[in-house]
Amino acid sequence: MAKTPLDEIRSSQVWRSIFRHGYPDTERNRTLAALSNIFLHLHPVRVRKSGLGVRYTWCMGGLTFFLFLVETITGILLMFYYRPTGDAAYNDIAALRDHVPLGVMRELHRWGAHAMVVSVWLHMFRVFLTGSYKPPREFNWCVGVILLVLTLLLSFTGYLLPWDQLAIWAITVGSNMARATPFLGHEGPGASALSVHGLPLIHSSDDARFGLLAGPLVGEGALLRFYVLHCILIPFVASILMAVHFWRVRKDGGISGPM
């Protein structure tokens, strides 16, 4: 058979430097296609039939990851317009509505966040119902619980950023919980034990809530702090734990199903 242009491309040095396997029409090449690709290697080479059944998995883990990607992309776009300062934050959000084409990107981000909280809970519910937390998957269940908490924290920190009355008072109420942190919250259990000669060491001006808000009240310091947590720190930690989570799914016997 004559060599087609496609064959020319596939046999070129450029192509062969990127793809180190032949056409995936054999078991070996299909395996190599997954193993030699950074984006595919977290995924198992083979998937159980039960893993393909939507009625069994609800695809809730995959949907949660998809929503995380949606939030990442829309979030990066929103960062082009949003300034986390007291003067600018609210007006920048309003400008998205008034002056920016497709400012609906902000609504996509917000509704995607709500959907992600729902889907991550449903994912946990499904894993519980199918008993997929049982050995050898108990470690991955724990990683998943941390990812659940990170999802809720992403939602919580993002709630402050519109910088309207709802945001400020919701975070005031929410962060009041940190007052009751054991030992480190000035109203928490054990805080009174941390005292020298009757003088308390933990005050409202240096406890856990103060560290979270960079001050005793929800102010500009809290806005900047929540912005960095929301855009950088929590997504960074969550990305690493997600890589662990997906990798362990494979190492612990594949997507949920009979062992």
Next chain:
Amino acid sequence: MDALADSPAPEPANPPAASVPAPPRFVSEYPSYQVSRRGFLSWLAVGWGAFAASGAAAGGAFNRFLMPNLPLYNPPMVLKVGWPDAFEKDKVDERQKPNGFWLRRGFDKATGRTGIYALSTTCTHLGCTPNYLSAEQKFKCPCHGSGFYETGINFEGPAPRPLERYRITLADDGQVMVDKGRKFQQEKGEWMDSEAFLAI
């Protein structure tokens, strides 16, 4: 009778054990996953077509999102700077330098007229901001040493042309109004335009 003749031969009463098919080992071997070549290719085309279309739509949307309908965060281009008698005669007024222009009231040697003009603070060499040196009555750029007279005419250093002037008019309330959106260049003869200079 013909139908009978066409019917297949009856199967043997006891088929050999080897002909019993082995249970499927892979998903692809289940009967429900058997797909015809034509069906597979058409679904592949639909799938990739939808993927490409949604990707193109998303890319277009992202590009559009990054182009606001008006410049955001920009300071106003039109400023009221006070009543004409607020400016001392024959002196460069530096109060509007943070907004990007000097004002000077008095006789203008460059145009031979008396009044107020607004001079851009952007050096015509590479865009730095010159300083006004009152003792030498000139603007001196700290970057590469370009020098300009109080009229804005360049006389030393690498600057290739005079500083630009901005549109200057009287507002309805009688205040001097400067519009940075319209500039006048001396080398194009624009300084003689009526709005390049506020005759008083």
